[in-house]
Amino acid sequence: MKRAKRINLFFFLVASVLAVVYALPFVMVLLNSVKDKRAVRNDPLGLPTEWQWSNFTEAIRKMDYWQALGNSLLVTIIAVVAIVATSSMLAYYLARSRTKFSAVTFLVLVASMVVPFQALMIPFVGLFGERGLNLPSNQFSLAFFYVGFGVALSTFLYHGFISNIPYSLDEAAAIDGASPFRTFRTIILPMLGPVTATVSIINSLWIWNDFLLPSVVLIDTDQKTLPLKTFVFYGKYTSDYGLAMAGLLLSMIPIVVFYFLMQRRIIAGISAGAVK
Amino acid sequence: MEFNVSMRSRRQEVQRFAVFALIPLAIFALVLVVPFVRGVYFTFTDWDGFDVTKVVGFDNYAAVFQDQPFWSSLTLTLAYVGASLVLVNVVAFGLALLVTIPLRGVGALRTTFFIPNLIGGVILGLIWQFLFGQALPVLAESSGIPIFQDNWLLDTNTAFWAMVIVTVWQMSGYMMIIYVTALMSIEPELLEASLIDGTNALQTLVYMKLPLMAQAFTISLFLTMRNAFMGYDLNLALTGGNPYRTTELISMHVFKEAFGFGNFASGQTQAVIMFVVISIAAITQVIVSKRFEIER
Structure with missing residues (x-):
């Protein structure tokens, strides 16, 4: 037993060293976010000697932080709520219908998951841009697109869960005279809590960090999301890394806070969402 | 009384589709299926981002x-x-x-x-x-x-x-x-x-x-x-x-x-x-x- 304990301790030390390596980039960001540009260039590894807090106020201004944060929150919340609503209903329909149509639809949804956005983004501009359907360049259009891209995986996850809910519940509700929608809303939906958590978390993380779709569809600077705005620190500010690090730190804070609030659910969501 | 799925009438089936599946599938089709199909079609044309003037067969593939x-x-x-x-x-x-x-x-x-x-x-x-x-x-x-x-x-x-x-x-x-x-x-x-x-x-x-x-x-x-x-x-x-x-x-x-x-x-x-x-x-x-x- 003693030997086993020593071995465990050895592996624990190995893991700790690796953890330091994994955390090091973030430590560098923290350290340098309060240095002026000379201090960053001369001594990027050391502790800051003079704390230049103005990096943060400057970064907030440069990237329109509050506006970008608001935009990101808005699009993520709208999109996730809409994905939960649409895909839970679609999954309920598909799980409870034995027609050939529903079987084919389910297959198409599953197959669509390998289509990369890159194969759609070029037609996207023609289809939804000024010379096509002319959707406005704002958070609502963006959320609408996310529903289109998110519905397949989310429906798949809901489908697996709903298939395990006994059909006798639906029957009982129907005999009591409940309409299909009422059955869904009062009987099925309340049982979907765990899978709704999984669907919300997986979609939130992806939508929050997505860069390519908003960079193709959001033209108006006032509408840009946090990842797009963070990109202002590329190139232009490489002479002032202190400022850039402050900006990057600000961009990271919301999602890290979200993680620590929802840690258990996020880990559970990833484990559950990985069942294919 | 047996009350199973196969006994649903056609009208009920259509109604369920309209309530639960129509909107999600319409969004999915518009955002994913339509751009995909159009995108594949464009590869066989001289598309310039806005208009197609002619179909060119496999020319684009040959060029790529x-x-x-x-x-x-x-x-x-x-x-x-x-x-x-x-x-x-x-x-x-x-x-x-x-x-x-x-x-x-x-x-x-x-x-x-x-x-x-x-x-x-x-x-x-x-x-x-x-x-x-x-x-x-x-x-x-x-x-x-x-x-x-x-x-x-x-x-x-x-x-x-x-x-x-x-x-x-x-x-x-x-x-x-x-x-x-x-x-x-x-x-x-x-x-x-x-x-x-x-x-x-x-x-x-x-x-x-x-x-x-x-x-x-x-x-x-x-x-x-x-x-x-x-x-x-x-x-x-x-x-x-x-x-x-x-x-x-x-x-x-x-x-x-x-x-x-x-x-x-x-x-x-x-x-x-x-x-x-x-x-x-x-x-x-x-x-x-x-x-x-x-x-x-």
Whole structure:
């Protein structure tokens, strides 16, 4: 037993060293976010000697932080709520219908998951841009697109869960005279809590960090999301890394806070969402 | 009274469709199916982003097949996918073994390994641009270990490995979670049984744990491959395709071809080829790894 304990301790030390390596980039960001540009260039590894807090106020201004944060929150919340609503209903329909149509639809949804956005983004501009359907360049259009891209995986996850809910519940509700929608809303939906958590978390993380779709569809600077705005620190500010690090730190804070609030659910969501 | 699905009338079926499925499917069709089908059609035309004047058959494909930069980007992407696939999963599995040892504090370790995954590729790319360009060379100088002395992003070869390193750092935590879940779901009785039979730790790992968690490998390999093939933001923020467009992954190549140079038809053709490559790779991978899975 003693030997086993020593071995465990050895592996624990190995893991700790690796953890330091994994955390090091973030430590560098923290350290340098309060240095002026000379201090960053001369001594990027050391502790800051003079704390230049103005990096943060400057970064907030440069990237329109509050506006970008608001935009990101808005699009993520709208999109996730809409994905939960649409895909839970679609999954309920598909799980409870034995027609050939529903079987084919389910297959198409599953197959669509390998289509990369890159194969759609070029037609996207023609289809939804000024010379096509002319959707406005704002958070609502963006959320609408996310529903289109998110519905397949989310429906798949809901489908697996709903298939395990006994059909006798639906029957009982129907005999009591409940309409299909009422059955869904009062009987099925309340049982979907765990899978709704999984669907919300997986979609939130992806939508929050997505860069390519908003960079193709959001033209108006006032509408840009946090990842797009963070990109202002590329190139232009490489002479002032202190400022850039402050900006990057600000961009990271919301999602890290979200993680620590929802840690258990996020880990559970990833484990559950990985069942294919 | 038998009251089952097959007894629903046609009207009820249509009504249910209208209530539950119409809107989700309409959005799915408009956002995903229509652009996809139109996109495939455009590859057979002289589309300029707005109008099609004539159908050109396979001309775009013929042109793309002779396009040297496209092939080097595709080859680079395949190398990147291969390297990421192996390294991300080896590291992730190693981490999973480390953080499942029964000691206090492993929770904090898990969090540390997972955090990079929460953060978007643009931010990670910019952080590592600073590390490779400024911090690591200084560290190399002061510690005397010369490995990161020169900026890795300035040379094609090291810039490629820089992308792989950052990818491993980013993705391994996510795959670690999947492996941890799989490791923890192995019934302890099975492991105890093998312990009584006198197997050592390595034998238990190879003959018991690995086969029992084959499904986790299928999923992780699929996810890693998919993410690596579609990688864009990290590539953009870390190397920007430089030096001299030699580290441009296929995604960025397609983006530049269409939106940078305005070659919409050939950009779309490259995107469709990318889709075909991803599909073939994904299907092959799933078929191959399914063969290792056992029914439980």
